[in-house]
Amino acid sequence: xxxxxxxxxxxxxxxxxxxxxxxxxxxxxxxxxxxxxxxxxxxxxxxxxxxxxxxxxxxxxxxxxxxxxxxxxxxxxxxxxxxxxxxxxxxxxxxxxxxx
Numbered sequence: 001x002x003x004x005x006x007x008x009x010x011x012x013x014x015x016x017x018x019x020x021x022x023x024x025x026x027x028x029x030x031x032x033x034x035x036x037x038x039x040x041x042x043x044x045x046x047x048x049x050x051x052x053x054x055x056x057x058x059x060x061x062x063x064x065x066x067x068x069x070x071x072x073x074x075x076x077x078x079x080x081x082x083x084x085x086x087x088x089x090x091x092x093x094x095x096x097x098x099x100x
Contacts, residue, residue, distance in 0.1 A: 003033070004040075007029060007033060007036065008079075009087055010032065011029065011044060011045060012053065012072060012077075015071060016080060019071040020069065021070070022067075023067075025070070026038060026042065051075075052076075053073060054071060054076050055071055056069065
């Protein structure tokens with residue numbers, strides 16, 4: 001599992017709990033992967049929409065401009081389960097080697 005797939009898994013995971021706006025996800029992911037460029041995180045987010053794993057909508061306006069929110073799609077939930085299974089297999093294989 002490559003880093004891009006890991007970030008993709010994490011994004012889908014964040015969206016399984018609630019709809020989120022882009023900058024909120026960026027902050028959460030940048031804390032987990034600080035060496036990753038913000039542009040790379042946004043590129044993965046755009047890819048989720050392009051691949052129909054997430055869809056976006058404009059939220060209610062507050063003090064500033066409307067925020068673009070993302071929510072997971074049914075196809076995204078399937079991809080999340082696939083990536084999660086892949087992650088668990090990788091984690092188990094590495095643990096078998098004694099790497100924790």
